[in-house]
Amino acid sequence: MKKSEVYNSNSIDHFFRGAFSVDILLITYHDKKLKILLQEKKEIPFQNECGLPGELILPNEDVDEAMEKLMTSLVGQSNFYKKQLTTFSNINRHPLGRIVTFAYYGLIPFERLNQNLSSELKWCEISKLPKLILDHNDIVDKVLQHFREDLLSHAIVFHILPQKFILSDVIQVYEQTLDETFDVRNFRKKILSSGTIKPLGEFRKSKSHGGRPAELYELNTNKKKIVKDRIRFDHFN
Amino acid sequence: MKKSEVYNSNSIDHFFRGAFSVDILLITYHDKKLKILLQEKKEIPFQNECGLPGELILPNEDVDEAMEKLMTSLVGQSNFYKKQLTTFSNINRHPLGRIVTFAYYGLIPFERLNQNLSSELKWCEISKLPKLILDHNDIVDKVLQHFREDLLSHAIVFHILPQKFILSDVIQVYEQTLDETFDVRNFRKKILSSGTIKPLGEFRKSKSHGGRPAELYELNTNKKKIVKDRIRFDHFN
DNA sequence: GCAAAAGTGTTTTTTCTACACCCATGG
DNA sequence: CCATGGGTGTAGAAAAAACACTTTTGC
Numbered sequence: 001m002k003k004s005e006v007y008n009s010n011s012i013d014h015f016f017r018g019a020f021s022v023d024i025l026l027i028t029y030h031d032k033k034l035k036i037l038l039q040e041k042k043e044i045p046f047q048n049e050c051g052l053p054g055e056l057i058l059p060n061e062d063v064d065e066a067m068e069k070l071m072t073s074l075v076g077q078s079n080f081y082k083k084q085l086t087t088f089s090n091i092n093r094h095p096l097g098r099i100v101t102f103a104y105y106g107l108i109p110f111e112r113l114n115q116n117l118s119s120e121l122k123w124c125e126i127s128k129l130p131k132l133i134l135d136h137n138d139i140v141d142k143v144l145q146h147f148r149e150d151l152l153s154h155a156i157v158f159h160i161l162p163q164k165f166i167l168s169d170v171i172q173v174y175e176q177t178l179d180e181t182f183d184v185r186n187f188r189k190k191i192l193s194s195g196t197i198k199p200l201g202e203f204r205k206s207k208s209h210g211g212r213p214a215e216l217y218e219l220n221t222n223k224k225k226i227v228k229d230r231i232r233f234d235h236f237n
Numbered sequence: 238m239k240k241s242e243v244y245n246s247n248s249i250d251h252f253f254r255g256a257f258s259v260d261i262l263l264i265t266y267h268d269k270k271l272k273i274l275l276q277e278k279k280e281i282p283f284q285n286e287c288g289l290p291g292e293l294i295l296p297n298e299d300v301d302e303a304m305e306k307l308m309t310s311l312v313g314q315s316n317f318y319k320k321q322l323t324t325f326s327n328i329n330r331h332p333l334g335r336i337v338t339f340a341y342y343g344l345i346p347f348e349r350l351n352q353n354l355s356s357e358l359k360w361c362e363i364s365k366l367p368k369l370i371l372d373h374n375d376i377v378d379k380v381l382q383h384f385r386e387d388l389l390s391h392a393i394v395f396h397i398l399p400q401k402f403i404l405s406d407v408i409q410v411y412e413q414t415l416d417e418t419f420d421v422r423n424f425r426k427k428i429l430s431s432g433t434i435k436p437l438g439e440f441r442k443s444k445s446h447g448g449r450p451a452e453l454y455e456l457n458t459n460k461k462k463i464v465k466d467r468i469r470f471d472h473f474n
Numbered sequence: 475g476c477a478a479a480a481g482t483g484t485t486t487t488t489t490c491t492a493c494a495c496c497c498a499t500g501g
Numbered sequence: 502c503c504a505t506g507g508g509t510g511t512a513g514a515a516a517a518a519a520c521a522c523t524t525t526t527g528c
Contacts, residue, residue: 014295014296017253017256062326096249098253152466154474155470185510194470194471203498205498205500206505206506208506210505211500211505212497212507212508213498229472234431234464421480423517443479448479448526449480450480451481
């Protein structure tokens with residue numbers, strides 16, 4: 001079917017002038033710190049400033065496909081956990097024209113990375129972010145907010161940790177993301193009684209000097225403990 | 238800045254060929270039933286099939302602005318609760334070309350509507366949806382899923398009810414949306430002890446014949462009971 | 475007086491919180 | 502032997518769940 005069969009083509013073509021891009025906040029956990037991947041931008045007009053890695057989407061390309069391509073170009077693989085969130089669509093957010101961007105976050109267990117990053121990419125501690133290009137600081141804020149909510153309501157921590165992990169790293173991810181501290185005993189009790197993970201009977205020695213070896217756990221895939229969601233009446237907006 | 242100053246314009250222009258639209262799932266509660274607004278589509282190729290109300294976005298138009306315009310054209314006002322959710326971006330989702338649509342839901346207290354709907358618009362019971370055009374059934378499913386999650390985690394019920402409401406309607410909205418039943422005594426206890434609403438000492442007689450008059454409540458705006466979010470370890474995906 | 479809808483209390487169970495010391499290792 | 506990081510249990514408080522009858526009205 002040709003457009004002109006349906007609408008007056010003068011008027012309809014007027015709408016087809018936008019571009020799309022994907023931008024990703026890749027989050028990892030390394031050296032006991034949460035970090036995100038930033039890219040130093042070489043192109044004019046971004047004079048070596050940093051931003052989120054991103055890519056324009058071809059007119060005939062699927063959004064998720066474009067994301068897979070981008071992820072592979074960044075870290076060599078695309079089979080990490082990723083989630084598409086809101087779009088950023090302010091008319092003047094990009095100097096080249098109207099570009100609506102699809103923001104994602106991705107979770108990467110640092111241990112699964114098997115190639116060096118190209119020179120313009122850097123893992124940056126989440127607590128030490130610089131000023132970024134365009135509206136990328138806004139994107140980071142919104143995406144991190146989503147990540148925090150997801151972390152509270154879903155078992156996504158395990159996507160940022162290696163297959164065999166220790167409990168203190170789980171707690172660290174929660175504490176750093178949510179910026180609060182948890183009681184270790186209560187935290188262990190809760191996560192263990194949920195049946196989500198299982199101890200392996202293997203132990204890993206502390207990397208620094210000293211310290212009792214920590215037990216390794218992994219996801220318990222065959223658990224099916226159903227817990228009903230509860231209604232919350234506080235919490236507006 | 239002109240595009241050609243920055244990139245080779247042949248290559249960059251190639252990306253600016255997409256269009257945007259907004260689609261909205263307007264939800265209301267009337268006659269003890271949840272309903273959504275459907276629009277009968279007259280244009281070729283939609284032969285009187287129904288779909289969600291929607292509109293193309295002008296190249297220089299903000300997405301939220303376009304939504305306000307759309308909402309006003311539908312129900313005469315735009316100051317209802319609305320929330321932008323995910324986008325739908327499959328390459329071939331629309332016969333006219335690549336149109337990425339921004340899906341919203343909006344909550345409308347039926348009592349606040351003060352004009353008749355134009356003839357192609359109909360409120361349709363949520364449990365009796367017909368087959369819709371394009372990917373609109375998928376959009377409805379995803380948006381309703383969001384609505385359910387929001388209803389559990391946020392106090393948005395009150396946006397779909399009139400300013401003065403009765404408790405059994407609150408419960409109805411929850412029961413119909415989540416497709417489960419609640420214990421009336423426990424539900425009341427919970428919502429009242431949360432301090433979210435306050436009784437008005439006014440009563441409304443039952444519309445059908447018989448029945449004890451129900452007390453009216455309204456939102457308690459000056460409450461500030463802070464409840465910490467709890468971590469959930471079950472609940473994957 | 476009966477059908478329809480609204481309202482109400484107590485007990486048990488579950489979940490959450492607070493809290494302080496011992497254990498295994500490396501240097 | 503000491504510094505470092507990992508591991509553990511109990512008791513009280515709070516929240517949730519289970520459960521059945523009374524009240525007010527219209528017809």
